[in-house]
Amino acid sequence: MCDDEIHVGQVRDPTVSRRSFGLLTVAAAGAATGAYAADVVEKDVEVKTPDGVSDSALIYPSGKGTWPAVVIWPDIFGLRPVMREMGRRLAAQGYVVLVPNPFYRSKKAPVVPAEFDFSKPENRQVLMGYRGAMTNEGVDRDAVAYVAFLDAQPQVNRKKKAGVQGYCMGGPLSFRTAAAVPGRIGAVGSFHGGGLTTKTPDSPHLLIPQTKAAYLVCVAQNDDKAQPDSKDILKAAFAEAKRPATVEVYPANHGWCVKGSAVYDEASAEKAWAELTTLYKANLV
Numbered sequence: 627m628c629d630d631e632i633h634v635g636q637v638r639d640p641t642v643s644r645r646s647f648g649l650l651t652v653a654a655a656g657a658a659t660g661a662y663a664a665d666v667v668e669k670d671v672e673v674k675t676p677d678g679v680s681d682s683a684l685i686y687p688s689g690k691g692t693w694p695a696v697v698i699w700p701d702i703f704g705l706r707p708v709m710r711e712m713g714r715r716l717a718a719q720g721y722v723v724l725v726p727n728p729f730y731r732s733k734k735a736p737v738v739p740a741e742f743d744f745s746k747p748e749n750r751q752v753l754m755g756y757r758g759a760m761t762n763e764g765v766d767r768d769a770v771a772y773v774a775f776l777d778a779q780p781q782v783n784r785k786k787k788a789g790v791q792g793y794c795m796g797g798p799l800s801f802r803t804a805a806a807v808p809g810r811i812g813a814v815g816s817f818h819g820g821g822l823t824t825k826t827p828d829s830p831h832l833l834i835p836q837t838k839a840a841y842l843v844c845v846a847q848n849d850d851k852a853q854p855d856s857k858d859i860l861k862a863a864f865a866e867a868k869r870p871a872t873v874e875v876y877p878a879n880h881g882w883c884v885k886g887s888a889v890y891d892e893a894s895a896e897k898a899w900a901e902l903t904t905l906y907k908a909n910l911v
Contacts, residue, residue, distance in 0.1 A: 699796030787812025841871035
């Protein structure tokens with residue numbers, strides 16, 4: 627799988643510099659004592675998969691009760707404080723959230739240091755190596771394991787559908803999750819997802835007929851410029867499969883949902899989050 631398919635915007639426009647990524651990490655490092663911390667319980671957990679053990683974050687509302695389950699697939703930078711913060715925010719809204727380390731086969735999280743510079747080809751090659759070690763079949767096995775882990779938690783309401791959302795490379799992983807566990811996944815959110823439509827037989831959009839979920843696909847404007855037909859391919863695939871879906875190009879660049887990055891766009895990020903909230907409220911029932 628090529629760089630462009632994983633992280634289209636960042637490869638063509640490497641705006642996550644060493645400094646900005648470092649700021650992102652430092653700013654989020656103390657988030658456990660910040661926003662949403664009082665409303666949720668956060669635990670480091672180990673999820674056994676057929677391929678090993680994934681070091682992950684499990685986050686759920688404090689207090690008694692049961693709630694729908696959600697898997698959050700991180701972007702190419704993996705499980706790190708800012709992704710945990712997203713998990714806390716979602717859990718505070720009434721969900722049991724698992725944020726896995728997608729690269730557990732290669733390295734424990736966090737997989738990149740604060741001084742990591744994505745604009746350097748040799749650094750990108752390292753991350754793409756981690757991604758390549760997953761394989762489509764590995765992702766499918768992971769998806770089954772992550773959902774099963776969530777369903778084993780006493781806080782999860784297994785009578786309600788589960789959700790999955792992903793950022794950048796996590797977009798196609800979310801599509802694969804919906805196809806791997808179609809009886810459980812009721813909603814899919816993809817945010818500046820890379821490689822959702824390709825010309826290969828394993829393109830994520832070809833999995834849509836195998837799913838039973840509703841979709842929210844939020845596309846970055848520079849990704850749309852690079853592949854203007856992708857949104858139309860997606861819309862046609864959803865229509866043919868009779869899957870409810872919203873596909874929208876946002877006036878923001880690839881990576882806009884991730885706080886602290888140079889491309890973070892608060893207005894677009896908050897709009898995407900509001901759409902995600904609506905998606906989950908309507909479908910995780």
